[in-house]
Amino acid sequence: MNKKAIYTTLLLIFIVIAMPLILSDFGMNLVTEIFIMAIFAMSLGLIMGFAGMVSLGHAGFFGIGAYLVAILGQHIGNTYLLLFFSIVVSGIIALITGAVFFRTSKFYFLMITLAFGQLVYALFWQMKSLTGGADGMSVSAILNFGLGDLFSPLSIYYVMGVAFIIAYLLLRLFVESPAGKITKGIMENESRMQALGFNVQIYKLMVYTLSGSMAGLSGALYSYFNLYVSPDLSGWLFSGQVMMMVIIGGVGTLFGPAIGAGVFIFLQNFISSYTERWPMIMGVLLVILVMAGKGGIIHWLQHIQKAVFSRKKITDDKNYQLKEEEAAS
Amino acid sequence: MSIFFVQLLTGIAYGMLYFMIAAGLTIILGVMNVVNLAHGTLFMLGAYIAFSFISNELNFWLALLLSVFCTAICGVILEKLLIKYVYGKELEQVLLTFGLSFILADTVEWLWGTEMKTLPVPGLLDGSISFGDTAFPIYRLFVVLFGCLLALLLWYLEARTRIGAIIRAGVDDREMVGALGIPVGFVFTGVFAFGAGLAGLSGVLGGPLIGMYTGMDSEILVTSLIVVVIGGLGSWKGSLIGAVLIGIIETLGKVWFPSLSMLIVFLLMMVVLIIRPNGLLGREVA
Amino acid sequence: MSLLRVEKICKSFKTLQVLNNVSLDAQPGERHVIIGPNGAGKTSLFNAITNQFPIDSGKIYLEDREINKLSSHHLVHLGMSRTFQKNNLFGDLTTEENIHLALVAKKRYRFNVFSPLVKRSDIRQETEEILQQWNLSDRRQMKVKNLSYGEQRLLEVLLALASKPKILLLDEPTSGMSPAETQKTSEMIQKLPRSISLLVIEHDMEVVFAIADRITVLHHGEVILSGPPEKVRNNEMVKEIYFGGGAKLHA
Numbered sequence: 001m002n003k004k005a006i007y008t009t010l011l012l013i014f015i016v017i018a019m020p021l022i023l024s025d026f027g028m029n030l031v032t033e034i035f036i037m038a039i040f041a042m043s044l045g046l047i048m049g050f051a052g053m054v055s056l057g058h059a060g061f062f063g064i065g066a067y068l069v070a071i072l073g074q075h076i077g078n079t080y081l082l083l084f085f086s087i088v089v090s091g092i093i094a095l096i097t098g099a100v101f102f103r104t105s106k107f108y109f110l111m112i113t114l115a116f117g118q119l120v121y122a123l124f125w126q127m128k129s130l131t132g133g134a135d136g137m138s139v140s141a142i143l144n145f146g147l148g149d150l151f152s153p154l155s156i157y158y159v160m161g162v163a164f165i166i167a168y169l170l171l172r173l174f175v176e177s178p179a180g181k182i183t184k185g186i187m188e189n190e191s192r193m194q195a196l197g198f199n200v201q202i203y204k205l206m207v208y209t210l211s212g213s214m215a216g217l218s219g220a221l222y223s224y225f226n227l228y229v230s231p232d233l234s235g236w237l238f239s240g241q242v243m244m245m246v247i248i249g250g251v252g253t254l255f256g257p258a259i260g261a262g263v264f265i266f267l268q269n270f271i272s273s274y275t276e277r278w279p280m281i282m283g284v285l286l287v288i289l290v291m292a293g294k295g296g297i298i299h300w301l302q303h304i305q306k307a308v309f310s311r312k313k314i315t316d317d318k319n320y321q322l323k324e325e326e327a328a329s
Numbered sequence: 330m331s332i333f334f335v336q337l338l339t340g341i342a343y344g345m346l347y348f349m350i351a352a353g354l355t356i357i358l359g360v361m362n363v364v365n366l367a368h369g370t371l372f373m374l375g376a377y378i379a380f381s382f383i384s385n386e387l388n389f390w391l392a393l394l395l396s397v398f399c400t401a402i403c404g405v406i407l408e409k410l411l412i413k414y415v416y417g418k419e420l421e422q423v424l425l426t427f428g429l430s431f432i433l434a435d436t437v438e439w440l441w442g443t444e445m446k447t448l449p450v451p452g453l454l455d456g457s458i459s460f461g462d463t464a465f466p467i468y469r470l471f472v473v474l475f476g477c478l479l480a481l482l483l484w485y486l487e488a489r490t491r492i493g494a495i496i497r498a499g500v501d502d503r504e505m506v507g508a509l510g511i512p513v514g515f516v517f518t519g520v521f522a523f524g525a526g527l528a529g530l531s532g533v534l535g536g537p538l539i540g541m542y543t544g545m546d547s548e549i550l551v552t553s554l555i556v557v558v559i560g561g562l563g564s565w566k567g568s569l570i571g572a573v574l575i576g577i578i579e580t581l582g583k584v585w586f587p588s589l590s591m592l593i594v595f596l597l598m599m600v601v602l603i604i605r606p607n608g609l610l611g612r613e614v615a
Numbered sequence: 616m617s618l619l620r621v622e623k624i625c626k627s628f629k630t631l632q633v634l635n636n637v638s639l640d641a642q643p644g645e646r647h648v649i650i651g652p653n654g655a656g657k658t659s660l661f662n663a664i665t666n667q668f669p670i671d672s673g674k675i676y677l678e679d680r681e682i683n684k685l686s687s688h689h690l691v692h693l694g695m696s697r698t699f700q701k702n703n704l705f706g707d708l709t710t711e712e713n714i715h716l717a718l719v720a721k722k723r724y725r726f727n728v729f730s731p732l733v734k735r736s737d738i739r740q741e742t743e744e745i746l747q748q749w750n751l752s753d754r755r756q757m758k759v760k761n762l763s764y765g766e767q768r769l770l771e772v773l774l775a776l777a778s779k780p781k782i783l784l785l786d787e788p789t790s791g792m793s794p795a796e797t798q799k800t801s802e803m804i805q806k807l808p809r810s811i812s813l814l815v816i817e818h819d820m821e822v823v824f825a826i827a828d829r830i831t832v833l834h835h836g837e838v839i840l841s842g843p844p845e846k847v848r849n850n851e852m853v854k855e856i857y858f859g860g861g862a863k864l865h866a
Contacts, residue, residue, distance in 0.1 A: 118591075195687065240427050283433075
């Protein structure tokens with residue numbers, strides 16, 4: 001793992017441990033939600049930024065994971081099993097739908113993923129006897145990793161914090177791995193990758209499945225956290241919100257979407273306490289973001305980083321120039 | 330037997346409605362390469378604007394005209410202020426129109442509230458025709474007829490006028506077309522307004538059929554997107570076939586498998602895509 | 616046994632016939648150059664051989680194995696590699712990263728999702744060798760879009776060579792180059808080991824005659840003539856169609 005990743009991880013661990021000391025109950029609740037949404041946002045950021053696929057129905061996987069815990073949790077108590085099912089089922093659905101979706105063009109992919117999200121929403125809405133329909137259902141499942149039931153806000157906070165860090169690490173590993181580099185290459189230049197001998201379809205499927213299962217996991221965690229699920233978790237608004245998180249944080253970076261999630265949740269809570277018109281304001285923010293260019297916060301941070309470390313770059317360039325002069329003489 | 334026939338006709342009526350809204354979407358998409366996710370919201374806007382006019386004692390047909398006018402103007406404003414800056418940039422278009430749909434939808438909720446509403450069937454078309462022992466609403470026949478008229482209009486525009494050629498050329502090489510003295514910007518704005526107006530029109534006509542409620546914009550958007558995908562990008566003929574197909578299957582599906590009708594439509598889309606990845610009559614997207 | 620054998624392939628796009636009963640072959644270790652005026656169908660021929668599109672009729676064999684129906688990425692694993700006329704590189708990645716990608720295509724760990732690619736010693740070593748051999752060591756961290764045109768063209772070939780192909784299809788390797796760069800490229804091509812067979816599309820006649828063991832002339836999607844350089848150089852029909860009136864066919 002490179003230096004940047006190690007520093008980030010240490011920083012994250014520090015933040016996760018230290019925050020409860022300075023936050024109120026409300027604040028801790030908010031941060032817990034941010035951890036969950038950060039996982040969800042990073043999963044979307046993975047396919048958007050590293051595989052170049054724009055999915056408008058990613059909330060579909062989130063809802064699937066959430067409802068799995070809610071429904072199965074009525075009969076199964078084992079946390080490991082429930083989380084496992086959420087990951088695997090979302091992953092399989094991603095695999096199957098991805099296999100069909102990728103045969104089409106980018107335009108179609110966009111629209112089909114939107115239809116997929118809406119399908120999941122409609123199913124949850126209509127299968128009243130199973131899901132409670134539009135009224136949603138409450139979640140009875142309780143987190144238990146073998147050391148006792150965890151239902152205090154603090155323990156749930158730590159669980160989500162740890163989950164977030166693990167998710168980040170897994171994604172980092174993937175991105176640096178051969179498969180990850182190849183996927184990035186496919187986004188950069190798909191035709192060349194094909195000409196170099198890569199089976200492009202398999203990699204796209206791989207990353208979409210990974211993304212789908214991660215989104216499903218975040219949904220499952222949400223169930224444990226919120227204790228209530230509704231069809232809106234797979235709806236169009238929510239898919240748009242997670243996309244905003246990715247955009248705010250910066251497309252194409254691993255950690256950006258997590259930052260975006262933090263900013264977004266904070267904004268949402270803040271603004272919602274003053275007005276009901278949050279969707280409208282969200283829409284306006286989205287429009288402004290688009291019209292002003294989609295650099296995102298992480299790119300601003302990178303600009304700052306470059307400015308601070310630019311002296312190093314100048315020295316490197318000087319060495320290069322010297323070598324050139326030597327070669328010429 | 331005649332119940333089945335009634336269901337079939339109902340399905341065709343819904344299909345025609347889907348065709349009307351999908352036509353606007355596929356024209357903007359196929360001709361200008363613009364993804365407009367606010368299309369469903371314009372549909373919704375049309376219905377609600379007409380509702381306001383009608384609530385103020387205005388005649389249905391007049392309300393219809395005014396609604397279409399309003400949504401078309403909306404289209405012009407959106408295109409000139411925002412859309413034209415994102416031509417050729419797919420992700421930006423998606424995000425922009427996504428955001429616009431939230432703004433518009435929330436505006437509708439703000440101004441008109443969240444209770445379900447309906448548009449009354451216009452007096453002229455109230456009533457039903459009897460087929461044997463079942464009655465079929467005249468309004469639905471009207472919708473079918475209107476859909477056919479629209480198809481005819483589109484066929485005429487495509488086969489007999491230069492507009493289609495100009496637009497296509499403008500998408501390919503804007504500067505060149507401009508150099509030939511043709512006002513490309515004007516044409517693009519016009520096409521977008523046409524699509525928006527069509528969306529509003531379908532909204533008003535759809536009002537008596539499907540009602541008006543929160544979330545109708547995303548539902549109708551998804552349906553029209555499925556229609557466009559099945560029919561093929563840019564092909565209004567494909568949209569016609571796809572729309573009617575979906576209307577029929579959805580209606581019949583609702584009768585036999587009420588909670589799974591959307592799943593059936595979705596599966597239909599998957600099947601079509603497996604056999605023909607570009608839709609029934611689609612061409613390769615650039 | 617021919618390494619590559621193309622038998623009577625035809626391809627039309629709507630009403631335009633781009634390839635009409637084209638047959639040719641490539642022998643192991645040979646340098647076979649394809650020439651022809653613009654629009655003759657040369658790049659389409661390459662696209663057909665590498666299965667970028669399906670052909671209407673005819674067959675293509677690689678080492679006596681029919682390859683018509685295979686997906687294009689599979690061909691690389693069978694030993695056939697190609698370059699593109701317009702640079703088709705990973706512009707925003709560094710030279711090093713470009714070479715990594717080309718090398719990893721045939722590695723058995725290419726589906727690995729855990730251990731970092733850059734830590735793999737074999738990839739690092741092989742990349743190092745390539746960089747050293749072609750004098751690109753000090754360009755390794757540079758983004759490819761910032762390389763000079765000649766360097767990009769070189770990288771274009773290096774990426775295709777990374778898979779250690781048995782036959783390499785070079786599509787106009789000197790296109791857009793200055794005379795100096797063209798000379799360097801011509802030398803580079805001649806330096807390539809004879810263990811790799813070359814099928815080259817080329818326009819520059821100096822380069823053609825410098826490297827060719829055999830020349831095939833394509834015109835309007837048909838093979839007009841095929842044979843050793845002398846035969847082609849002296850053929851009246853070739854002079855006529857290729858150069859029209861006035862131009863000289865010099866070596």
